[in-house]
Amino acid sequence: MTPPSTTDADPVEDAARANALRDKLVDALMASGTVRSTQVEAALRTVPRHRFLPGVPLDLAYANEAVVTKRDDDGASMSSVSAPVIVAMMLEQLQVAPGHRVLEIGSGGYNAALLAELVGADGQVTTIDIDPEVIDRARLSLAETGYRRVRVLCGDGEAGAVEATPFDRIIVTVGAWDLAPAWLEQLVDGGRIVVPLRMRGLTRSVAFERDGDRLVGRSVELCGFVPMQGAGAYREQLVWLHADDVALRVDDGQSVDAEALAGALTSPRVQTWTGVTVATGESFEHLDLWLATAMPGFGLLAVRRSAIDAEVVAPALSWGCSAAFEGGTLAYLSLRPSGADPGTGRKVFEFGVTAHGPEAKRLADQVGEQIRAWNTGHRGGAGLRIEAHPAGTPVTLPAPALVIDKRHVRLTVSWA
Ligand SMILES: C[S@@+](CC[C@H](N)C(=O)[O-])C[C@H]1O[C@@H](n2cnc3c(N)ncnc32)[C@H](O)[C@@H]1O
Numbered sequence: 001m002t003p004p005s006t007t008d009a010d011p012v013e014d015a016a017r018a019n020a021l022r023d024k025l026v027d028a029l030m031a032s033g034t035v036r037s038t039q040v041e042a043a044l045r046t047v048p049r050h051r052f053l054p055g056v057p058l059d060l061a062y063a064n065e066a067v068v069t070k071r072d073d074d075g076a077s078m079s080s081v082s083a084p085v086i087v088a089m090m091l092e093q094l095q096v097a098p099g100h101r102v103l104e105i106g107s108g109g110y111n112a113a114l115l116a117e118l119v120g121a122d123g124q125v126t127t128i129d130i131d132p133e134v135i136d137r138a139r140l141s142l143a144e145t146g147y148r149r150v151r152v153l154c155g156d157g158e159a160g161a162v163e164a165t166p167f168d169r170i171i172v173t174v175g176a177w178d179l180a181p182a183w184l185e186q187l188v189d190g191g192r193i194v195v196p197l198r199m200r201g202l203t204r205s206v207a208f209e210r211d212g213d214r215l216v217g218r219s220v221e222l223c224g225f226v227p228m229q230g231a232g233a234y235r236e237q238l239v240w241l242h243a244d245d246v247a248l249r250v251d252d253g254q255s256v257d258a259e260a261l262a263g264a265l266t267s268p269r270v271q272t273w274t275g276v277t278v279a280t281g282e283s284f285e286h287l288d289l290w291l292a293t294a295m296p297g298f299g300l301l302a303v304r305r306s307a308i309d310a311e312v313v314a315p316a317l318s319w320g321c322s323a324a325f326e327g328g329t330l331a332y333l334s335l336r337p338s339g340a341d342p343g344t345g346r347k348v349f350e351f352g353v354t355a356h357g358p359e360a361k362r363l364a365d366q367v368g369e370q371i372r373a374w375n376t377g378h379r380g381g382a383g384l385r386i387e388a389h390p391a392g393t394p395v396t397l398p399a400p401a402l403v404i405d406k407r408h409v410r411l412t413v414s415w416a
Helices: 011-031 040-048 085-095 110-119 132-144 179-184 258-262 285-294 305-309 359-375
Strands: 067-071 076-081 101-105 124-127 151-154 167-172 187-199 202-211 215-220 238-240 246-250 270-279 298-303 321-327 329-338 347-356 386-391 401-405 409-415
Touching: 011 040, 011 085, 040 085, 040 110, 067 132, 076 132, 085 167, 085 187, 085 202, 085 215, 101 110, 110 124, 110 132, 124 132, 132 151, 179 187, 187 409, 202 285, 202 386, 238 258, 238 298, 246 321, 270 329, 270 359, 285 321, 285 359, 285 401, 285 409, 298 305, 321 359, 329 359, 347 359
Parallel strands: 101 124, 101 167, 124 151, 167 187
Antiparallel strands: 067 076, 187 202, 202 215, 215 386, 238 246, 246 298, 270 347, 298 321, 321 329, 329 347, 386 409, 401 409
């Protein structure tokens, strides 16, 4: 069903309501600490997000949610206008200044308009999308809202945008598995690129600064994005563990004994508890990255509700969780209730590890030990450093560190 058009309402009343809803949304983003700079705040208060979402009711256009604008034949999202919280978070990571030349990869119009506000009259924004339909829509809405100076290109962003190079800032708004050589080449030295990068199946928005031929990570945030199409597309491996409701997602070409693992869940369950707790609403995204660094075989357990209800698996979250694998043994994160925080009254949960397979006890203990190590030294991401070097560059890093060889870069994830 097509949502009712906002144009049916009185345009003056509509504009006033849109302004009020927009201010409320920005107030909430500031209260949560997502928006920290006056520049990003001003841009968000100025750009009429609803005008980039024609036909979408105002309440939805100003909800803190992504709006899917295109799906593939199986219903998977191919294009969307990202959730305001993600848009704002990435703009803060990007640190745009007036006069900057900025490239956005993955268009929609809205974020390009925000960038146009941030670079001002002396700057230049170029946005590129692989999908001609998305480009037509972005071009139209940017023109209608007065952002005619934004250069809108149709093409594979893997090659950057040679016609507008060099850039002081590049923002990739589609899930990337690798860092394309063109991005580094087209970025000035000392320039910044913010990219939702997939590492061991985990997507993190990383703000990198260019330092010669390497990129040095300056901030890392949790995010989710539709995967990149075109030359940069990369599929992870899916190992089915139970019917059609439990699978292990294995990324970065890690070697996995799919046949041995496929039988793991039929062997007895071993559980171990760690004494490490987390409160409701508290993110433990850095634990995932820590385990990906510390465990030689790391994947994501993806589950459907039916498998939890049938007690086939007990993952930490309803969609799944981090998992370690070794031969035919699997060990994944679980949580159990552990009372409430006396200060805040929030419910508290204890981390545990559930394991199956010939080495279940040993692998569960090993993961449990790593959960405790994260809790002691790296909660909140303390000491995390991500760098990208040209493929094949020799690197020596003190443990714990993870080296991921992508097609174009050698990525290092280390913890001081
Ligand atoms: C989340 S949307 C971008 C949202 C947008 N920045 C906004 O302002 O709303 C991701 C976009 O990336 C595009 N995309 C996917 N692969 C691409 C590629 N290789 N080059 C350029 N665009 C790509 C998709 O067509 C989709 O429109």
